[in-house]
Amino acid sequence: MKKLIALFSLLLLTTFAQADNINWQKIEEKAQGQTVYFYAWGGSQDINNYLRWANKRLQAEQGVTLKHVKVTDISEAITRLVAEKSADKNSNGSIDMVWINGENFKSMKDFNLLTTPFVENLPNWQYVDKSLPVDSDFAEPTMGLEAPWGVGQLVFIYDKNKVNNPPQSHREMLVYARSHPNKLSYPRPPSFHGTSFLKSALIELSENPDALYSPVDDKTFQRISAPLWSYLDDFHRVAWRQGKQFPENSAETLQLLDDGELDLAISFNPNEVFSAQENGLLRDSTTAYALAAGALSNIHFLSIPWNAAAKEGALVAINFLLSPEAQSKKADISVWGDPTVLQSSKLSSSPQKTTLFKSISEPHPSWQTALETEWQKRYGH
């Protein structure tokens, strides 16, 4: 309780400290009683439960109801927004808040499906760790159109009882696969994790990785990406099912790791291994690690569509999700274990503070499509 009071007095103080505190108060008043329809991926019971908790807290503190609309893919929300745009529905839309990043953000930004910049008006913005790349999303400037929510890092999971020295680089993975055929693979692109694996490998193998941070040029694409394809040609020969089949997504690699079909699983959450153990998905002897060069890292964000009906409610909800309380809870590995975007000193004494691996930033988003297309051409049929 003391902590809560301290937290709220801090919150109040900082609110008053801001120039536009009156604006924020108005927003909170307007938000009272609003229902925020939050479109977010619904495939994880941990995340769903966390959002149920957030709803309870928001209802109690701010009178805002946070309704999680579970989707299998956030593009379902974007399709609806495109439909609303087609019908010129520029207010009172049905989606108030979305959980996005990467290409989905770029699409929404390019087609003006997002509200005006808002993040700097959020009282809790001050706690955000600005040393993280919170102002760019896969190298696309966010321009205040989306607020960071958590950090993703590409990590690999293995079983300590089975593997002594897991490969520390993509080159070592090839060596490992040669001595242990049929035991390594990666999710099939264009799945999110699969394409990330390609990007991570190309960053390591390329002679000139800087080129990956500017837009793809058709003329140089083949030359720059060549090392990746010759690597994959070799890798597939000794990969799981000879590279003729691939796991569909990260979850399947976890399942295959547990079944003993694969030696390495892939994940974007360094703490997923803990929650998976607790849930009984993985053995207790499993552990996550990043490659020696670092982990491909990105941030996932919250944003508000241009026509949201409960815009104020959404702002209040996003502000709450950025609060030290909500972020500490989220980072708790028994809850979700998603690394925080706040300065770590701001977290309340969470049972396990999440440490991040050395990070490698995401290439320019245009590489995503280019790599996926070329992969499809070479291996997809």
Added chain:
Amino acid sequence: MNASIQKISFQFLLILAILVCFTPLLPGLLGLFFSAFSYIPAINLQTFSLTGFFELLHWPGLRESILITLFVSLSSTFLSALLAFSILQSCWNKAYWHKVESLLAPILALPHVAFAIGFAFLFTPSGFIARILNTLFNDLGIANWSLINDPYGLGLILGLTIKEIPFLLFMSIPLLKQLNVNSTLVSAQSLGYSKAQTWQKIILPQWLPKIRFTLFAVMAYSLSVVDVALVIGPTSPATFPVLIWQWLNDPDLATLPKASAGALLLLLTCIVLLYLIRFIEWLTIVKCRSWQTSGRRALPLAGKSALLVTYLISLIPLPLLILWSFAQRWPFPELFPTHWSLRFWQQEWTFLWGIIGNSIFIALISATVALLFAIVIHEHSIREMADRRRFVVPRLIISIPMLAPQLSILFGIQVATLFVAHQYYYLWVIWAHIFFVFPYVYLVLDGPWRSYEKRLDMVALSLGMSPLKVWWKIKRPVLLPTLCIAWAVGISVSLAQYLPTLMLAGGRISTLTTEAVALSSGQDRRISAIYALLQSLVPFFFYFIAIFASQKTGMIINQSTVNKRSIAHHVPDSKKSDYY
């Protein structure tokens, strides 16, 4: 006076039915055409062009994908029809047929995806069969080949075939009851034909035209299925509908024209295949029918083993799913979970009731309305055909909601609701459910309605009954088994709708299916198992009622309780063994 009121209200219903069931096609198809021809102003595509089609044609792997899709669709349709017929031939009216019928309820109630998950767990290299082998033969290790996601789609063919056989059996029940199989058998056998010959040469040519529309549905489903193909289908390349689904979900909105062009191509392919099935039927039944009359050859069809395999593979996923839903940990190669837990049930329990209520509410309304409309349109068609006026609703139009990828026609429908008044979420969702349920209900009624003995009506009319009374007193009781079955199918189709509910409800309405599908995207077998079971429970209840009702109703001669006695009277002693 009375008659004219009846006539007017019938016409009112007819117009309402046509409006409700077919108007969504207009925005749906328009939306599909516009986006296939790259006209989507919301994403700055403001001129018609063929870009989408060019991109589609240049997509590497398109040919392989379409070929494998055709292969899967045709072979699973053909196999399921063949096997369903051989099961009927071997088992119809056997003493155990009752059990065969009753077991259909749980099999049909299990949603396709849930079946696919169970099927996959049975056959993956670390699956249940592999675990049994591993226990028996000590440490075989894990095979580096799998029937699941195999490149030739064999796993998908097997899965779809096995899932469709029970559906075909279920749809054949009212048909065979009308066909008077028993008297046919008696007369054919008195002419010296064996039972197999009678079934193949006499009953098949009658069964096939009546089951035609159902076969269309089976074929269309296998051609356009996404969820099952994602779980057990080939991946290099994936089947065509899966590709379209992925393109439609692509974050890069510029792929929308390609996706829609693909959806249009799929729709056309579907229509071609429908005509192909119709052509094959015509070829075997009408054109080249010498096999029906010449010689006494009959194919040896192993109906009983087909029945056994189908039922085993269809029913085993159920206990497996129950085990999974209580499993905390179940690693390879254990035959049973090593740790148990109730938490997955407990966590969801409190949220379930509202969701189940919603699902049943929507399903009951949409199935009932769709049933009423289907009856009205069938009655209308039959009268028009009789008067040779032919103001009949073309079957193709009726079946479009069944054939076209839902996502592609829902976009246009969604835009239309936004233009009108999108906040009436329940109205739109129920309407969309009626729209997608209607073709299935219509198809269940199709065979029985067309083969209904019109002379019964004529006799009653000539005795001075009003048409409505004739319908209610004569036709309805005779067709009651069909009506029950159609209603149950309607309810289960409505319960399974994911996209229409999600897209038109704007997230305001959650059903068991929206929850189940969203959760299953996390690929946690345990959560998927819970929702799969819950998804089956509700339709199971309604299928059970329908099967029970259909056994107790219909023409007296065909009611199962009376059946055996009445046949027993007709059959000479020596032949009795054939029926029991």
